[in-house]
Amino acid sequence: MIDYLIVGQGIAGTLMGYFLQKAGKQIHVVDNDSPRSSSKHAAGIINPVTGRRFVKSWRIEDLMPFAHRTYQTIEKEFDIQVFEHIPLIRTLYDQNDRNNWMLRITDPGYEEYMDGKAELGPYEGHLHPAFSYGQTLQTARLDVPAFIAHFRRYWESRGAYSTTQLSIEDLDIQEEGVSWGGLQARQVICCEGSWGKQNPYFSYLPFRGAKGEVLEVEIPDANFDRILKRKVFVVPLQNGNYWIGTTNTNWFTHEMPTLEGKAELVEKLKAFLKLDFEIVAHHSAIRPTVKDRRPFIGAHPVHPRLGIFNGLGTKGASLGPFWADHYVKHLLHGSDLDPEVDIRRYPYPPAE
Numbered sequence: 435m436i437d438y439l440i441v442g443q444g445i446a447g448t449l450m451g452y453f454l455q456k457a458g459k460q461i462h463v464v465d466n467d468s469p470r471s472s473s474k475h476a477a478g479i480i481n482p483v484t485g486r487r488f489v490k491s492w493r494i495e496d497l498m499p500f501a502h503r504t505y506q507t508i509e510k511e512f513d514i515q516v517f518e519h520i521p522l523i524r525t526l527y528d529q530n531d532r533n534n535w536m537l538r539i540t541d542p543g544y545e546e547y548m549d550g551k552a553e554l555g556p557y558e559g560h561l562h563p564a565f566s567y568g569q570t571l572q573t574a575r576l577d578v579p580a581f582i583a584h585f586r587r588y589w590e591s592r593g594a595y596s597t598t599q600l601s602i603e604d605l606d607i608q609e610e611g612v613s614w615g616g617l618q619a620r621q622v623i624c625c626e627g628s629w630g631k632q633n634p635y636f637s638y639l640p641f642r643g644a645k646g647e648v649l650e651v652e653i654p655d656a657n658f659d660r661i662l663k664r665k666v667f668v669v670p671l672q673n674g675n676y677w678i679g680t681t682n683t684n685w686f687t688h689e690m691p692t693l694e695g696k697a698e699l700v701e702k703l704k705a706f707l708k709l710d711f712e713i714v715a716h717h718s719a720i721r722p723t724v725k726d727r728r729p730f731i732g733a734h735p736v737h738p739r740l741g742i743f744n745g746l747g748t749k750g751a752s753l754g755p756f757w758a759d760h761y762v763k764h765l766l767h768g769s770d771l772d773p774e775v776d777i778r779r780y781p782y783p784p785a786e
């Protein structure tokens with residue numbers, strides 16, 4: 435019997451597997467290799483100050499240093515390169531924006547995350563004029579596709595990985611563990627991203643889902659070395675291309691890329707970039723967003739052998755490490771789950 439069967443290998447399942455294995459637990463990971471996985475298309479930006487009002491992300495003081503440390507430790511342990519500190523330039527569109535930015539810097543605890551001056555660097559001369567720019571400090575990026583691909587190969591080479599769809603109905607849940615196929619595990623952890631809402635055991639949780647479309651473009655005359663936000667993000671990729679994204683909608687009828695999404699991204703990019711570009715790829719994915727914007731962590735109220743780690747929403751790269759570690763400590767040492775992320779904040783059975 436193994437200790438943990440992990441269903442889904444996006445950022446959530448990968449980090450659960452990593453921390454559990456590091457603690458000496460035997461794991462097996464199952465993933466259906468869907469091309470629509472959110473982690474496969476995320477830019478992986480870790481950004482302490484977000485939104486139009488320039489506010490610090492929830493619990494960023496805890497989350498960000500922990501995320502940085504975790505990814506850097508993983509890089510060392512496995513001799514891989516998936517994480518980088520990278521400047522992020524934000525466009526300030528008018529005087530009001532500029533005033534808000536400058537005022538926010540004076541708020542306690544903001545100075546270390548924001549700068550009123552911004553260096554455009556290699557973007558200089560290649561952009562149509564904007565009112566002004568600011569720079570977010572301590573920003574970083576996880577190469578999410580490379581990160582999950584590394585762990586997939588690692589677990590595959592140890593016989594701890596299955597590439598297949600796991601039908602939750604096929605789980606045989608008993609008192610002392612769960613069987614699936616020929617495998618027996620003490621506990622199953624469901625890390626299914628936006629597909630979590632179809633999981634019959636956890637569909638009572640208030641999943642939302644926000645669709646995002648992105649482009650990968652080649653810009654032959656560019657040598658951009660930092661992230662720019664101007665309606666869309668321009669993110670330099672390892673292969674020399676650029677990630678352009680993203681659209682964001684809560685109302686969608688399917689998960690596939692659309693012509694409208696592509697047109698929106700192209701229009702926004704053309705509005706400020708003077709250089710020609712060529713579209714190399716166009717993708718879409720559903721972010722696992724949640725009504726109260728807090729992760730879903732914990733055991734099913736009636737079936738304690740089934741756990742969930744989900745709801746990382748728009749910020750899997752920054753939320754993932756801290757909360758995976760938090761959950762693993764709860765599983766292994768019985769420490770309390772933070773009530774803000776504990777799924778017991780939602781009644782079960784759900785009210786009609």
Ligand SMILES: Cc1cc2nc3c(=O)[nH]c(=O)nc-3n(C[C@H](O)[C@H](O)[C@H](O)COP(=O)(O)OP(=O)(O)OC[C@H]3O[C@@H](n4cnc5c(N)ncnc54)[C@H](O)[C@@H]3O)c2cc1C
Nearest residue numbers: 442444445446466472473476478479600627646749750751
């Ligand atoms: C366009 C876009 C841009 C983003 N940019 C950023 C960013 O810059 N920074 C950031 O922090 N976050 C970003 N995000 C959000 C981030 O992608 C998510 O928070 C994170 O990837 C969620 O990870 P997850 O593991 O919960 O879900 P997923 O990545 O969706 O992984 C779930 C996995 O489980 C598999 N699966 C599901 N059910 C089953 C089953 N029954 N059997 C087998 N396999 C199953 C799926 O195929 C998938 O591989 C972005 C998201 C999108 C869509």
